[in-house]
Amino acid sequence: MKLSTFGTKFTTHSGILSLMDDLGNALATEDEMIMMGGGNPAHIPEVEEVFRTRLRRILDSQNEFTRLVGTYDPPQGEKEFIHEVAAFLKRQFGWQLSARNIALTNGSQAGFFMLFNMFAGDFNDGTHKRIQLPIAPEYIGYTDAGLSENFFIASRPDIDYTAPHQFKYRVNFANLTIDDSTGALCASRPTNPSGNVLTDEEVSQLDTLARTHDIPLIIDGAYGTPFPNLIYTDAQPQWNSHTILCLTLSKLGLPAARTGIVIANEEVIKALTGINAIMNLAPNSFGSLVALDMVRDDSIVDISKSLIRPYYKDKADFAVQCLYRHMDDSLPWQVHKPEGAMFLWLWLKDLPISSLELYERLKQRRVLVVSGHYFFPGIDEWRHKHECIRMTFTRDNTTVEQGIAIIAEEVRKAYAE
Numbered sequence: 415m416k417l418s419t420f421g422t423k424f425t426t427h428s429g430i431l432s433l434m435d436d437l438g439n440a441l442a443t444e445d446e447m448i449m450m451g452g453g454n455p456a457h458i459p460e461v462e463e464v465f466r467t468r469l470r471r472i473l474d475s476q477n478e479f480t481r482l483v484g485t486y487d488p489p490q491g492e493k494e495f496i497h498e499v500a501a502f503l504k505r506q507f508g509w510q511l512s513a514r515n516i517a518l519t520n521g522s523q524a525g526f527f528m529l530f531n532m533f534a535g536d537f538n539d540g541t542h543k544r545i546q547l548p549i550a551p552e553y554i555g556y557t558d559a560g561l562s563e564n565f566f567i568a569s570r571p572d573i574d575y576t577a578p579h580q581f582k583y584r585v586n587f588a589n590l591t592i593d594d595s596t597g598a599l600c601a602s603r604p605t606n607p608s609g610n611v612l613t614d615e616e617v618s619q620l621d622t623l624a625r626t627h628d629i630p631l632i633i634d635g636a637y638g639t640p641f642p643n644l645i646y647t648d649a650q651p652q653w654n655s656h657t658i659l660c661l662t663l664s665k666l667g668l669p670a671a672r673t674g675i676v677i678a679n680e681e682v683i684k685a686l687t688g689i690n691a692i693m694n695l696a697p698n699s700f701g702s703l704v705a706l707d708m709v710r711d712d713s714i715v716d717i718s719k720s721l722i723r724p725y726y727k728d729k730a731d732f733a734v735q736c737l738y739r740h741m742d743d744s745l746p747w748q749v750h751k752p753e754g755a756m757f758l759w760l761w762l763k764d765l766p767i768s769s770l771e772l773y774e775r776l777k778q779r780r781v782l783v784v785s786g787h788y789f790f791p792g793i794d795e796w797r798h799k800h801e802c803i804r805m806t807f808t809r810d811n812t813t814v815e816q817g818i819a820i821i822a823e824e825v826r827k828a829y830a831e
């Protein structure tokens with residue numbers, strides 16, 4: 415088979431493919447693997463019941479059933495849902511926007527693919543621009559999303575020590591150089607993998623930089639406000655005509671619905687709509703219809719605040735307690751302050767083996783985590799890249815504690831080598 419440059423790039427080994435494969439295979443074998451690797455949202459029974467009730471109502475209505483399965487939406491996405499999302503965001507935050515500021519994508523992953531390649535890569539004037547990540551570690555799903563090479567540039571963060579065995583990444587603005595080769599800034603907030611939440615002050619500073627350089631600031635709110643609100647610290651969402659805010663229904667509990675929501679200025683939405691038409695004809699209608707009522711009556715905020723956020727917050731607290739219980743105080747382990755999302759990010763300073771080797775050893779012990787080195791797109795050499803692992807804490811408490819006990823044993827052995 416002879417492949418084009420595109421075909422070659424997108425079929426060669428990619429971090430996200432090996433991760434998803436690994437997770438899928440581990441789940442398929444089901445032989446006592448302790449799964450602390452994936453980003454699948456938990457199945458919260460009360461939340462699932464809300465979806466189930468809504469689906470029953472859709473099935474009982476001929477009109478809604480036809481909209482669910484038998485109608486192409488416009489390339490911008492389901493009209494009524496978009497209208498309601500605009501009204502919802504206005505009510506919640508007072509943002510001055512209309513339906514012309516919103517487009518839907520088949521999952522936010524597809525949204526990032528389109529946005530990144532709109533703002534970075536090769537330009538008609540012969541220049542090449544990159545997506546700049548103000549902090550790495552950053553979401554593994556960005557890494558291979560560029561149509562050309564040399565697509566990301568990232569800055570090492572500052573590290574603050576916030577409590578015994580805890581740290582927090584901060585944007586190092588002194589090292590954040592933006593020039594003509596920067597196409598857009600992008601950060602996930604909360605951050606996958608670290609659970610960091612950029613402070614309001616950091617976001618304001620990034621916003622100022624974006625405006626000064628007339629480039630977009632893309633904020634990935636997959637875990638953020640207003641839904642699913644997996645934020646355990648104080649953080650306000652911000653939006654203006656330079657911001658592109660990407661939300662998704664996935665972490666609310668609807669990853670199979672593949673519904674991403676992009677909120678941006680009209681020019682960006684128009685461009686995205688055009689790309690959507692070419693790539694997909696229309697986005698999926700399923701998520702829009704399931705979430706429609708929840709957005710219309712604001713109950714999506716209540717569900718997030720009263721059911722989803724507390725569920726994950728309890729899990730985060732429990733997982734951190736397990737770390738303190740099982741890891742040796744004398745070892746230089748550090749966990750990122752869990753400020754959001756569904757992961758703990760463990761930093762094993764000066765670990766004698768690489769994080770990939772630790773991942774392999776843990777896999778032998780039937781514990782699946784993710785090696786941290788995948789999460790540093792745009793950063794070449796830095797020992798820290800090979801000293802971290804990401805652990806998902808969404809499983810039941812007994813399993814999480816078993817997993818962490820085994821991780822602690824393997825870490826202890828590795829430091830003793």
Ligand code: PLP
Pocket residue numbers: 453520521522523524553555602605606634636637661662663664669672673674
């Ligand atoms: N952004 C972040 C930070 C994520 O963790 C994920 C999924 O794990 C996504 C985006 C993509 O989500 P989806 O394509 O399901 O909307």
